[in-house]
Amino acid sequence: MRTSGEIQYMHPKIKKINWSSDFAYAVGLITTDGNLSPDGRHFDFTSNDIELIKTFKYCLNIKNKIARKKSTYTNKYSSFGVQFGNVTLYKFLLGIGLMPNKSKRLESLKIPDEFFFDFLRGHLDGDGSIKKYYDPVYKNSKRLYVDFLSASLPHITWIRKRISELLSINGFVRKGRAYTLTFSKRESILLLNRIYYNNNLPQLNRKFAIAKEFIQLANI
Secondary structure (H helix, E strand, O other), X not given: OOOOOOHHHHOOOOOOOOOOXXXXXXXXXXXXXXXXXXXXXXXXXXXXXXXXXXXXXXXXXXXXXXXXXXXXXXXXEEEEEEEEEOHHHHHHHHHHOOOOOOOOOOOOOOOOHHHHHHHHHHHHHHHOEEEEEEXXXXXXXXXXXXXXXXXXXXXXHHHHHHHHHHHOOOOEEEEOOOEEEEEOHHHHHHHHHHHOOOOOOOOOHHHHHHHHHXXXXXXX
């Protein structure tokens, strides 16, 4: 995993935050699975995958302990979370478009083009999916889909627009429990090559393992 030149920025007294690839990835995770407290200072990041919590802590250089959390659906301690406070980071995230109780309120975010695909990798690891399976008709052919999810249509529309501007691919949006932006095989391979632009990135390994197979195919 790559270290960041801006690894000091999560000290509680830090006055300035600079973009980096690791920070952009963490912003993607906060956008999907993070929560900004209404108190103007504190954050909570929750995931069922402890690997993702550890990667999140690494990217922000925070030392707070990981705690077990009870699921509101199953009432079992099946997820993990980390809580921390940082006023500078809180104000920074408000300035780029995040807010408390954001799920259905999110719209566009101010993410620099240089770090957009790092942000998108965090978004994918937080609330997205990479799915592959064999075509039921052409037995030796694999299908591939990459999905991004959001409860906010303006937010998923913004993601689609930014990907289209930077990669000239469009995907399609459908509505279920949430809004899903989906890319099929050809577009997914183009997208995954930009999201995983080298092997030494913060990422959720089980998703990268699927992506890597198709990235290798694309580079033959």
